[in-house]
Amino acid sequence: MSEILFETIDQISRKITKRELSPVELTKWTIGRIEQFQPALNAFITVSEEQALEQAKDLEAEVQKGYIRSPLHGVPIAVKDMVQTKDILTTGGSKILKDWVPDEDAVTVRHLKEAGAIIIGKTNLHEFAMGATTENPHYGPARNPWNLKYTPGGSSGGSAVATAAGMAFGAVGTDTAGSIRLPAAMCGTVGIKPTYDLVSREGSLPFSWSLDHIGPMTRTIKDLAIMLDAMIGRKETSFTQAESFKKLEDLKNIKLGFYEPYMYSGIDSDVKSVIERAFKQFEILGAEIIPVDLPGIDKALEGLRTIAQSEVVAYHEPFLEKYSDQYGDDLQYRFRYGRGVSATDYIRAQRIRKRFIQSTMDQLKGVDALIGPTNVQIPFEIGTMVPEQAISNMFVLGKTPLANILGFPALTVACGFTKEHLPVGLQIIGKPFADRRILEIADCYERSESWTAALKKNQNYVQFNLS
Numbered sequence: 001m002s003e004i005l006f007e008t009i010d011q012i013s014r015k016i017t018k019r020e021l022s023p024v025e026l027t028k029w030t031i032g033r034i035e036q037f038q039p040a041l042n043a044f045i046t047v048s049e050e051q052a053l054e055q056a057k058d059l060e061a062e063v064q065k066g067y068i069r070s071p072l073h074g075v076p077i078a079v080k081d082m083v084q085t086k087d088i089l090t091t092g093g094s095k096i097l098k099d100w101v102p103d104e105d106a107v108t109v110r111h112l113k114e115a116g117a118i119i120i121g122k123t124n125l126h127e128f129a130m131g132a133t134t135e136n137p138h139y140g141p142a143r144n145p146w147n148l149k150y151t152p153g154g155s156s157g158g159s160a161v162a163t164a165a166g167m168a169f170g171a172v173g174t175d176t177a178g179s180i181r182l183p184a185a186m187c188g189t190v191g192i193k194p195t196y197d198l199v200s201r202e203g204s205l206p207f208s209w210s211l212d213h214i215g216p217m218t219r220t221i222k223d224l225a226i227m228l229d230a231m232i233g234r235k236e237t238s239f240t241q242a243e244s245f246k247k248l249e250d251l252k253n254i255k256l257g258f259y260e261p262y263m264y265s266g267i268d269s270d271v272k273s274v275i276e277r278a279f280k281q282f283e284i285l286g287a288e289i290i291p292v293d294l295p296g297i298d299k300a301l302e303g304l305r306t307i308a309q310s311e312v313v314a315y316h317e318p319f320l321e322k323y324s325d326q327y328g329d330d331l332q333y334r335f336r337y338g339r340g341v342s343a344t345d346y347i348r349a350q351r352i353r354k355r356f357i358q359s360t361m362d363q364l365k366g367v368d369a370l371i372g373p374t375n376v377q378i379p380f381e382i383g384t385m386v387p388e389q390a391i392s393n394m395f396v397l398g399k400t401p402l403a404n405i406l407g408f409p410a411l412t413v414a415c416g417f418t419k420e421h422l423p424v425g426l427q428i429i430g431k432p433f434a435d436r437r438i439l440e441i442a443d444c445y446e447r448s449e450s451w452t453a454a455l456k457k458n459q460n461y462v463q464f465n466l467s
Contacts, residue, residue, distance in 0.1 A: 005033055005166035009223040012169060013071040016063060023063065023074030023118065027056040030076040030120055034167045040148060042140050043161040045081045046089045047121040052076065055118045071226045073116030078168035080159050081122040082129050083204045083214065085109055092205045093125040095138045096323045106203025108172060108214050108231045115230035120168050123158030127328045129174055129207045130312065131155055132182060132393035133380055137328040141382050144187060146422055150379040153183035153397065159217050160187040170218040170227050176207045176308060178400025180215050181412040185374035185398070185425020188414050188454060190224050190442070191217040195433045196407035199231050206315050208308040210350070211404045220452050221413060221443040228435065248444040252286035256371040257364065259294045263372030263399055274424040275373045278415035282371070285448055289371060292363050297402070300356035301395070303349035304405040310346045313338035330390035337391060357406055364431055369438050372399050374412040374425030399427060409435040413442040414451040
C-alpha cells in the first residue's frame with residue numbers, strides 16, 4: 001500500500017482511468033498514512049477525512065460512468081492552511097482564526113475540485129506564513145522527514161512534508177519570499193512560484209499583496225505541470241497536450257544565466273558541491289551557463305523587506321487592535337519593524353523594484369532563464385531560532401526572494417543530497433509568463449537524474465527515520 005502512495009500523479013491518474021484503482025480506496029490509504037505519520041511529522045493542522053471520502057465517492061461514481069475530469073481526478077491533494085476551503089477549518093496557522101470555517105473555497109481550490117482533486121486536509125505552516133521554518137507556536141512545529149530534529153523550511157513546510165512523506169500526492173503552497181520553493185527543496189520535492197497573478201490569490205489570506213504567489217508542490221516536475229494547469233483553471237489538460245508543455249530531449253541552445261556574487265554568497269560548502277555537480281549535468285545535456293549581472297539587486301532585496309513588512313502590518317492592523325497578545329513572538333517583532341516603515345519608504349521601495357525589474361529584463365536578453373541554488377544552507381534545527389532572526393531567515397537559508405521582488409516564475413527541482421543525507425534544491429527563474437519554459441528545462445534535467453526516485457526508493461529510510 002505504501003508503494004502506491006509514492007506513485008506520481010500521472011501514474012495514479014492512469015490507474016484510476018483504467019479502473020485499476022478506486023478513488024475511495026486511494027483516499028482511505030492516504031488517510032491511513034496520515035494517521036501513521038502525523039504524530040511524528042505534524043504536517044497537518046486539519047485532516048478533512050469525512051469531506052475527502054464524500055468527494056472520493058462522488059468522483060468514483062463518475063469514473064464508473066467513464067467520466068474523467070482531468071489527470072487529478074480522484075487524487076488526494078493537501079492545501080496550505082493559508083488558503084480558504086469551504087466547510088473545512090482555515091486557521092492561517094493562528095489561534096486568532098482557530099474557529100473559522102469559510103463558506104466558500106478560494107478560487108484555486110475551486111479549480112482543483114473542478115479538476116477532480118480530493119482535498120485531504122489543511123497543512124501546517126509558519127503562523128500567517130511569516131517565517132522560513134514552520135515552527136508554529138500554536139500548532140507545534142512541522143518536522144523534516146529526512147531528519148526529525150530539523151525544520152522542513154517554511155512557510156509552506158507542512159505542504160512539503162505531506163508531499164515528501166506520501167501523505168498527499170501534491171499540495172498547494174503560498175510564496176512571498178520563497179515559501180513554496182525553500183521547503184520543497186529542503187524536503188526533496190519540487191515546487192513552482194508561478195508568474196505573479198497567473199494563479200488567482202482570491203481567497204488566500206495575504207502576507208503581502210505585492211509579493212504573494214500561490215503555486216503547487218509535488219514530487220516530480222511532470223506532476224507540477226498537471227497541478228499548475230488545474231490551479232490556473234485550464235480544463236481537461238495533461239502534461240502531454242500542447243496546452244501544457246513539450247518534452248525536451250536535451251538542452252542544446254538553452255542559455256542559463258548565473259550571477260555568482262548573489263547565488264553563492266553565504267553558501268555551505270557541501271551544498272555548493274551538490275549545486276556544481278548539477279551544473280555539470282546541465283552542461284552535459286547541452287545547456288550553456290553564462291555569467292550575467294544583476295545591478296541593483298541589494299537595494300531591490302532590501303526593498304522587498306520594506307514592502308512585505310509594510311503591507312503585512314496594513315492587513316493585520318484590525319486584528320492587532322483586538323488580538324495583539326495572541327500572535328507569536330516572531331510576528332510581534334515583524335509588526336514592530338513594519339510600523340517603522342513610512343509611506344515615503346514604501347513608495348521608494350516600489351520605485352526601486354520597478355527599475356530593478358526593467359534592468360533584469362535587459363540582462364536576460366538572449367538568456368532563457370536564471371539558474372542557481374534554492375537553499376544555500378541546510379535546515380535549522382528546531383528550537384534554535386530567536387524571534388529577531390525570523391525576519392531574515394529566508395535570506396539566510398536560500399536565494400528565493402529574488403524571484404518575488406521580480407514577480408517572475410521560479411521553480412525548485414531536486415538535485416542531490418548533502419553528506420548528512422539532507423536534500424538540496426536547484427532553482428530556475430524564468431521570464432514573465434515563461435512558466436512552461438522553465439518547467440520544460442527542469443523536466444529535462446530531472447529525467448536525466450535519479451533524484452526524483454529518491455523519495456520512493458528511500459521510503460524505507462524515511463520510515464525508519466520516523467519510527
